[in-house]
Amino acid sequence: MKIQIDRDRCEGHGICTERAPSIFTIDDEDELVDRFEEGDLPDDLVASARAAIDSCPVAALKEV
Amino acid sequence: MAVSSQPPSCPLVAARRHASRFWSRTPARPDKPGDVPVYRTDLYSEAAIRDPYRHYAAMRRLGPVVWLPKQHMYAFPRYAEVKSALRDDDTFRSNQGVALNPISRFIGNDSLLMTDGSAHDGLRKLMAHRLTPRALRPLHSQIEDLAEQTVQAALAKGRVDGVADMAVKLPLTVVPDLVGWPQRGREHLVEWAGATFDMLGPLNGLALRSAPNVAAMLGFVHRLARRRDVLPGSMSYEVVQGIEKGVIKESQLPSVFIDYLAPSVDTTASAIAAALYLFAENPDQWRLLQKDPAKISNAVNEIVRLESPVRAFGRRTERDTDVAGTRIPAGARVLVMFASANRDERVWADPDRFDVERDASGHVGFGYGMHGCAGQGLARLETEAFLRALLRRVDRIELDGAPERVVNNVIHRFEALPVRLVPKLEQSRPA
Numbered sequence: 001m002k003i004q005i006d007r008d009r010c011e012g013h014g015i016c017t018e019r020a021p022s023i024f025t026i027d028d029e030d031e032l033v034d035r036f037e038e039g040d041l042p043d044d045l046v047a048s049a050r051a052a053i054d055s056c057p058v059a060a061l062k063e064v
Numbered sequence: 065m066a067v068s069s070q071p072p073s074c075p076l077v078a079a080r081r082h083a084s085r086f087w088s089r090t091p092a093r094p095d096k097p098g099d100v101p102v103y104r105t106d107l108y109s110e111a112a113i114r115d116p117y118r119h120y121a122a123m124r125r126l127g128p129v130v131w132l133p134k135q136h137m138y139a140f141p142r143y144a145e146v147k148s149a150l151r152d153d154d155t156f157r158s159n160q161g162v163a164l165n166p167i168s169r170f171i172g173n174d175s176l177l178m179t180d181g182s183a184h185d186g187l188r189k190l191m192a193h194r195l196t197p198r199a200l201r202p203l204h205s206q207i208e209d210l211a212e213q214t215v216q217a218a219l220a221k222g223r224v225d226g227v228a229d230m231a232v233k234l235p236l237t238v239v240p241d242l243v244g245w246p247q248r249g250r251e252h253l254v255e256w257a258g259a260t261f262d263m264l265g266p267l268n269g270l271a272l273r274s275a276p277n278v279a280a281m282l283g284f285v286h287r288l289a290r291r292r293d294v295l296p297g298s299m300s301y302e303v304v305q306g307i308e309k310g311v312i313k314e315s316q317l318p319s320v321f322i323d324y325l326a327p328s329v330d331t332t333a334s335a336i337a338a339a340l341y342l343f344a345e346n347p348d349q350w351r352l353l354q355k356d357p358a359k360i361s362n363a364v365n366e367i368v369r370l371e372s373p374v375r376a377f378g379r380r381t382e383r384d385t386d387v388a389g390t391r392i393p394a395g396a397r398v399l400v401m402f403a404s405a406n407r408d409e410r411v412w413a414d415p416d417r418f419d420v421e422r423d424a425s426g427h428v429g430f431g432y433g434m435h436g437c438a439g440q441g442l443a444r445l446e447t448e449a450f451l452r453a454l455l456r457r458v459d460r461i462e463l464d465g466a467p468e469r470v471v472n473n474v475i476h477r478f479e480a481l482p483v484r485l486v487p488k489l490e491q492s493r494p495a
Contacts, residue, residue, distance in 0.1 A: 018425070057430055
């Protein structure tokens, strides 16, 4: 599983960084960083990834 | 400047003219669709507004799609349909959809709240980058100080109105400066904001009662759009500059000013007063928060879930669509019931219970998706700062009389909340 970030929609509310701190961080430029952007998510993080996707207030995250 | 580019000098007259045209060309109102369960109670009656949750529970039991004959619209009372409608903004349109009456749809037609697609995205970008957690960081210490002062002043008085003495203080101090409102007019913000929300409902007595305040606010924002005496460097200042850059049209200015201000006072005040009420009624939850202040951010989610400040907004279907097996035709009106979704027993165990430890982050109290509340970062900041200040100073919160509810078509909040704050014993800390 991978996560697709809609950069136009993301406003940096950071809820996903609370739900899935081992996947998402917000950098100094206020940009959302997905640590696993280059590869697939490890299986043990899939549940927290889905929770983060579901809680994004602007629906900027998608499972692909 | 050409006269023709001026906004209409009397928006209410223009609105009425538009509304009568609208009505005359509106096709006959749709009959009840055959197989959809019906809920007859007027959700916008005073009784239902004061005590909404049992109606919501009854509607959720009826089904995923319910017909409201009084409003001639479909309603989504359950979480799943609310969330998917908000996600599918191509089908469930805000333009000509959010408000439940044509006057409001006309007045707000250019607003961020009521636009879709690229028109919406341009306006949203102009606003959202000022409201990111990072952009708000410079406000942290000011908001913490304000929260501290508010709580100390309330403790000094002992018995206070949790609304007038506490809940409105933070948003009323923080928001006008951030937005860039001039000093004049600030004393009316609470009543104007309330009136704006009333006007988004059906044209009932509440909407009519709000008309003078809506007119006053419209007069004010139109004057502001002409004079442009907004605070330099503020959000509104950036909007005014956006005209020169071609990001927005001059005629959109009044709507955008309303977008920035109307939703930011009542809503946050609602959440802060709800926090006082919920912790007064549930002292065990207050003890949990005292033991572990790290739960504050989740507690704010739980407060907004349980006492959602915005009960519901409308949408208009752009095309025929199928929702949980019900065919909804293009051009239909749909009520998206945030406050009901947030108590849906299919999603939340024991949904009416206040529980700061449950995972409440999936609530739709700030809406969701493209039209999700742009100011939710600020609202969280204010409410969390308020709770932190309470935790520092207050041992417990007690109700000190019967609370009163505001009767408003959209906003769910207390009008008055008599509370007594009992200070912590170890207050004699060195100055």
